[in-house]
Amino acid sequence: MTKAVCRKGRRQVLAAGLGALLTWTGLVLWAAAEQPDSPPSPQADPSRACLMCHGENAPLPAAGIVHSSHAVLFGESGQGCTACHGSSREHLGLAEDGTRPPPDHSFGPDDPSAGINATCSTCHAGQVAPHWQGSVHEFEELACTDCHNAHDAAGDPALDPARQAGVCFECHQRERAEFMRPSRHPVASGGFASDAGLLSCSDCHDAHGSATVAELNRMTLNETCYECHAQLRGPFLWEHAPVREDCSTCHLPHGAIHDALLRQRPPQLCQQCHLAQYHPSTVRSGTGLPPLGADPNLLGQSCMNCHTAVHGSNHPSSPGFTR
Ligand code: HEC
Ligand code: HEC
Ligand code: HEC
Ligand code: HEC
Ligand code: HEC
Numbered sequence: 001m002t003k004a005v006c007r008k009g010r011r012q013v014l015a016a017g018l019g020a021l022l023t024w025t026g027l028v029l030w031a032a033a034e035q036p037d038s039p040p041s042p043q044a045d046p047s048r049a050c051l052m053c054h055g056e057n058a059p060l061p062a063a064g065i066v067h068s069s070h071a072v073l074f075g076e077s078g079q080g081c082t083a084c085h086g087s088s089r090e091h092l093g094l095a096e097d098g099t100r101p102p103p104d105h106s107f108g109p110d111d112p113s114a115g116i117n118a119t120c121s122t123c124h125a126g127q128v129a130p131h132w133q134g135s136v137h138e139f140e141e142l143a144c145t146d147c148h149n150a151h152d153a154a155g156d157p158a159l160d161p162a163r164q165a166g167v168c169f170e171c172h173q174r175e176r177a178e179f180m181r182p183s184r185h186p187v188a189s190g191g192f193a194s195d196a197g198l199l200s201c202s203d204c205h206d207a208h209g210s211a212t213v214a215e216l217n218r219m220t221l222n223e224t225c226y227e228c229h230a231q232l233r234g235p236f237l238w239e240h241a242p243v244r245e246d247c248s249t250c251h252l253p254h255g256a257i258h259d260a261l262l263r264q265r266p267p268q269l270c271q272q273c274h275l276a277q278y279h280p281s282t283v284r285s286g287t288g289l290p291p292l293g294a295d296p297n298l299l300g301q302s303c304m305n306c307h308t309a310v311h312g313s314n315h316p317s318s319p320g321f322t323r
């Protein structure tokens with residue numbers, strides 16, 4: 001806050017007639033109004049002034065923050081509430097028309113996201129760097145507070161693997177539906193007790209932006225998968241080209257209606273690419289199914305009845321991925 005604004009604030013506060021406020025609040029305001037040009041000192045304890053009106057039973061309670069990860073701001077040398085909301089001196093009193101001016105930063109719905117992000121970044125720029133600027137979420141004008149809750153005494157939901165997906169699903173409804181499909185990565189989504197918090201979105205994505213497609217947190221899509229499916233990293237003696245290239249040629253990352261997160265059911269999956277070559281050259285039809293027939297390309301594991309090592313093989317005599 002500039003000095004000029006502070007002086008204006010003092011005039012307004014005095015004009016509002018503090019004498020009329022015979023409460024403790026009034027006394028604190030008086031003290032505040034007496035030395036408006038000095039920065040808030042620990043002795044002035046601005047947080048206590050704020051909590052007089054925003055204590056646990058107040059209409060707009062804010063005491064939870066004292067127990068949150070931001071509790072450190074309320075230590076001896078911390079700036080307390082003013083670290084985020086600004087010194088908000090005008091807010092401490094009433095304006096001439098009897099209304100209460102808002103705090104310097106309200107973080108309410110009318111607050112532009114750029115301003116919110118600048119405030120949070122005064123302390124956190126290092127943690128959201130280097131990809132936040134220009135990321136999809138920054139471009140879409142999200143505010144830090146769309147995902148983070150600065151006041152939650154139970155901790156920040158975005159940092160809690162059990163609650164994080166719920167934060168993302170507020171906006172990403174389509175992904176919520178994908179994670180409800182029969183085959184899915186077990187992300188804690190609230191809907192499935194059996195999926196209790198094994199994975200969270202941030203195991204694969206960096207919500208603060210990244211250099212990869214879809215804000216993935218590794219250098220490539222495949223690198224992201226190898227993080228947990230390391231046995232498929234290879235290199236293999238016999239590589240299957242599409243596996244090397246991109247796991248998502250065959251798999252959906254979130255959820256699928258086919259087993260093993262597959263985009264399509266084999267043999268159609270394989271025949272997208274292998275129709276013209278040698279033995280799989282027939283398009284498979286219902287005649288291969290009982291009682292009309294028993295085509296090994298359709299029953300059981302389909303093509304994988306024989307091509308068991310579809311991700312690649314280290315067996316010297318298995319260029320066809322049969323073992
Ligand atoms: C004298 C009582 C009082 C004090 C002291 C006080 N507030 Fe408030 N505050 C209120 C009231 C009343 C409202 C609701 C105003 C409204 O609805 O227009 C409010 C609203 C707010 C809001 C929500 C604003 C919005 O637009 O959504 C924030 C944030 C806030 N106060 C922060 C603070 C901070 C930070 C301090 C300390 C620097 C503080 N308050 C000190 C009475 C107070
Ligand atoms: C780390 C930054 C930060 C600090 C420190 C902070 N706040 Fe907030 N405050 C926010 C944000 C962000 C919001 C918007 C709600 C949200 O997303 O958490 C908010 C919202 C509020 C609201 C509106 C709540 C509502 O229900 O609409 C009040 C009142 C408030 N703060 C008061 C305070 C008081 C009093 C303190 C000190 C005890 C304080 N804040 C400290 C960031 C902070
Ligand atoms: C005055 C400096 C300051 C400001 C402004 C500030 N924070 Fe913080 N924040 C901190 C400190 C200090 C911590 C505790 C750091 C730690 O524990 O590693 C923290 C912790 C956090 C954490 C939890 C980190 C963790 O590892 O648990 C999140 C998330 C966070 N802040 C988000 C925000 C958001 C969003 C805003 C803006 C509304 C904000 N902060 C404003 C200083 C600040
Ligand atoms: C789209 C949602 C989203 C937005 C917007 C967002 N964050 Fe985060 N943030 C997250 C998630 C998710 C994590 C947890 C990352 C993890 O667990 O690896 C996180 C982690 C953090 C952490 C603690 C972890 C660390 O890196 O040390 C801080 C601090 C933080 N965010 C600050 C911010 C600030 C400041 C902004 C605004 C410039 C912001 N975030 C915007 C989702 C978001
Ligand atoms: C196992 C890793 C993984 C997890 C966990 C994961 N994702 Fe993804 N997500 C991906 C990959 C890989 C892509 C890119 C797909 C592509 O480009 O074909 C993606 C793409 C996306 C996209 C972009 C979709 C599009 O069409 O552009 C969104 C949005 C998204 N994920 C949100 C989420 C949310 C929200 C969560 C948590 C509920 C989540 N993801 C969990 C791997 C993951």
Ligand code: HEC
Nearest residue numbers: 136140142146147167168170171201202205207213214215
């Ligand atoms: C306030 C709304 C909002 C929240 C909350 C939110 N996002 Fe987004 N996100 C968007 C918008 C808008 C886009 C761009 C349009 C789209 O792709 O859907 C986007 C895009 C994405 C993309 C695609 C990026 C690309 O390159 O195509 C990913 C991945 C993503 N979000 C992940 C997350 C994750 C993970 C979380 C939770 C930590 C999250 N989002 C929370 C609004 C949100």
Ligand code: HEC
Nearest residue numbers: 183184198199203204224225227228247251253259260261
């Ligand atoms: C953070 C760890 C993690 C990452 C990263 C990850 N996965 Fe997974 N994946 C898992 C877990 C856990 C399971 C479930 C294993 C189980 O059910 O036994 C799984 C299962 C699978 C399955 C088998 C599903 C089934 O129904 O049998 C496939 C296919 C799969 N992942 C593909 C991928 C792909 C492709 C990527 C990269 C986009 C990826 N995974 C990234 C952890 C991860």
Ligand code: HEC
Nearest residue numbers: 222225226229232242243246247249250251260301304310
């Ligand atoms: C050419 C298509 C294709 C590509 C590309 C592919 N997969 Fe698969 N994947 C399959 C098929 C088919 C299955 C089911 C295997 C079965 O039923 O025996 C499978 C199964 C899986 C499984 C679960 C069973 C197992 O073998 O552990 C995981 C995990 C998996 N794939 C991960 C990956 C990863 C990671 C990548 C990228 C490195 C990848 N896949 C690329 C076709 C593919």
Ligand code: HEC
Nearest residue numbers: 240241242249266269270272273303304307310319320321
């Ligand atoms: C996205 C296209 C694509 C998909 C889908 C695909 N493949 Fe392949 N496959 C290839 C390519 C490209 C080669 C390398 C061909 C070459 O070297 O001539 C290959 C090679 C092979 C080979 C070895 C061929 C040889 O010449 O030795 C076998 C066996 C094979 N694939 C089986 C499968 C099976 C089984 C599936 C289904 C799970 C499948 N493929 C899905 C593209 C694909």
Ligand code: HEC
Nearest residue numbers: 267270271274278279280296297302303305306318319320
């Ligand atoms: C009954 C076992 C069996 C089934 C089922 C099967 N294959 Fe094969 N396939 C083989 C054998 C054996 C080879 C020769 C392997 C070698 O050279 O290592 C082969 C070779 C291939 C080749 C390499 C080209 C060639 O002829 O050398 C491709 C591509 C292929 N199969 C794709 C498929 C696809 C796609 C399916 C499912 C539609 C399928 N196969 C089902 C046994 C089978």
